[in-house]
Amino acid sequence: MGNNNHKSSKKRALYINTFRVIASLLLIYIVYRYLYNDFRIVNLWENIEQVMTSQAILPLCMIVLLMPINWLIESIKWKEGLKPVHNMSIYRAFTSVFQGITLGIITPARVGEYGGRILYLAPEHRIPGVASTFICSIYQNLLNVFIASLVLLLPFGTRRFINEDYQLITGIGILVSVATFLVLLFLPKIVSYVASISWLKAKMPKLHVISTQLQQINRQKVFVLSLFRYLVYCLQYVLIFQIFSIDFSAFDTLLAIAIVYGIQTILPLTPLLQVGLRGSIALYVFSPIAGDENRIILGSYGIWLLNILIPSIIGGMLMIVRRGKSD
Numbered sequence: 001m002g003n004n005n006h007k008s009s010k011k012r013a014l015y016i017n018t019f020r021v022i023a024s025l026l027l028i029y030i031v032y033r034y035l036y037n038d039f040r041i042v043n044l045w046e047n048i049e050q051v052m053t054s055q056a057i058l059p060l061c062m063i064v065l066l067m068p069i070n071w072l073i074e075s076i077k078w079k080e081g082l083k084p085v086h087n088m089s090i091y092r093a094f095t096s097v098f099q100g101i102t103l104g105i106i107t108p109a110r111v112g113e114y115g116g117r118i119l120y121l122a123p124e125h126r127i128p129g130v131a132s133t134f135i136c137s138i139y140q141n142l143l144n145v146f147i148a149s150l151v152l153l154l155p156f157g158t159r160r161f162i163n164e165d166y167q168l169i170t171g172i173g174i175l176v177s178v179a180t181f182l183v184l185l186f187l188p189k190i191v192s193y194v195a196s197i198s199w200l201k202a203k204m205p206k207l208h209v210i211s212t213q214l215q216q217i218n219r220q221k222v223f224v225l226s227l228f229r230y231l232v233y234c235l236q237y238v239l240i241f242q243i244f245s246i247d248f249s250a251f252d253t254l255l256a257i258a259i260v261y262g263i264q265t266i267l268p269l270t271p272l273l274q275v276g277l278r279g280s281i282a283l284y285v286f287s288p289i290a291g292d293e294n295r296i297i298l299g300s301y302g303i304w305l306l307n308i309l310i311p312s313i314i315g316g317m318l319m320i321v322r323r324g325k326s327d
Contacts, residue, residue: 025316025320056242056243059239059240059242059243060239060243062235062239063236063239063240063243063306064306066232066235066236066239067306067307067310067311069232070229070232070233070236070307071094071097071098071101071311072090072094073225073228073229073232074097074136074225074229075090075093075094075096075097076090076093076225077136077139077222077225077226077229078093078096078097078117078132078133078136079093080217080218080221080222080225081131081132081133081135081136081213081217081222082125082128082129082132082213083217083218084128084212084213084216084217085125085128085213086121086125086128086129092120095318096116096117096118096119096120096121097117098311098314098315098318099116099117099119099120099315099318099319100112100113100114100115100116100117100133100315101113101116101308101311101312101315102116102311102312102313102315102316102318102319103115103116103315104116104312105308105309105312113133114129114130114133114134116315117129117133118130118133119319127206127209128209128213130206131206131209131210131213132213134210135210135213135214135217135222136222136226138187139184139187139219139222139223139226140226140229140230141265142180142183142184142187143184143223143226143227143230144230144261144262144264144265145176145180145262145265145266146176146177146180146181146184147230147258147261147262148176148258148259148261148262148263148265149172149173149174149176149177149180149262150173150177150258151173151255151258151259151262152169152170152172152173152176152177152259153170153173153174153177154255184223187214187219188211188214188215188219191207191210191211191214192211192214192215194207194211195207195208195210195211230261233257233261233303233307234253234254234257236303236306236307237253237257237299237303238250238253238254240299240302240303241253241299243299244295244298244299245295246286246295246296246299248286256285256286259285260278260281260282260285260286260300263281263285264277264278264281278300278301278304279296279297279298279300279301280297281300282296282297282299282300283296283297283300
């Protein structure tokens with residue numbers, strides 16, 4: 001029996017190692033081809049060279065530094081979600097999150113991120129790992145939508161950034177803000193109720209794992225960490241607008257970015273396909289009071305490049321070089 005278990009373990013390790021090398025090389029190649037054929041990369045670097053002065057060096061360094069801080073916060077959040085069943089190290093959580101970015105970059109709604117994060121978890125920890133990823137994602141997404149809906153309730157924000165019917169937009173803002181607030185407040189009870197529905201239990205027998213972990217984790221901590229990530233995103237936008245000399249105050253940026261992130265959150269596209277749409281969304285929201293449309297698009301693209309594309313390459317490299325037993 002012991003020999004059979006050992007052989008099974010070695011075979012599983014071989015499959016995982018083969019998969020991680022093939023997947024990471026394939027994804028790195030896809031990213032390379034995407035960068036090579038994308039004119040926006042050239043335009044981005046040309047604009048950075050034009051605006052790069054001594055005053056722009058500090059904001060650029062801060063933006064770059066905020067990238068690992070952003071994903072470190074997400075790693076702590078994922079670790080917290082997994083804590084009821086497995087006390088993972090920060091290092092393991094950090095590298096797993098980067099691997100999730102790599103596999104999530106070419107899948108709709110980044111569903112590949114689930115597989116990337118649990119790749120090196122022991123079999124008994126993989127379902128809780130998926131549950132933790134879902135919990136982190138739902139809190140972050142609900143927060144993004146909730147803040148966006150609050151901005152829609154502000155006459156200043158709505159009239160300045162949304163060139164549509166004011167009463168309609170305000171009505172939508174009220175409905176969405178109330179709905180997301182209630183979901184955030186009663187999420188454990190909502191998931192517990194859904195998990196108790198008989199026909200769903202039959203189709204999704206592991207749904208109770210999410211419900212159980214939601215009851216056991218420190219939900220306030222997960223929410224606060226989600227808020228910190230949101231603030232990091234906002235700060236990056238403010239800084240990149242400074243670099244590109246876009247005439248936009250920090251307060252205006254915070255209002256506009258709330259709407260941008262709210263719209264991006266509800267679009268179930270792959271990150272590779274979403275990049276062009278991100279620029280269009282940013283242009284739609286920012287352009288009424290900021291003149292240079294090209295720099296608005298490139299600023300949005302720069303944030304995506306730094307927060308998604310570069311980490312996905314790092315995650316692919318980690319998948320190649322990573323060694324060690326499953327957690």
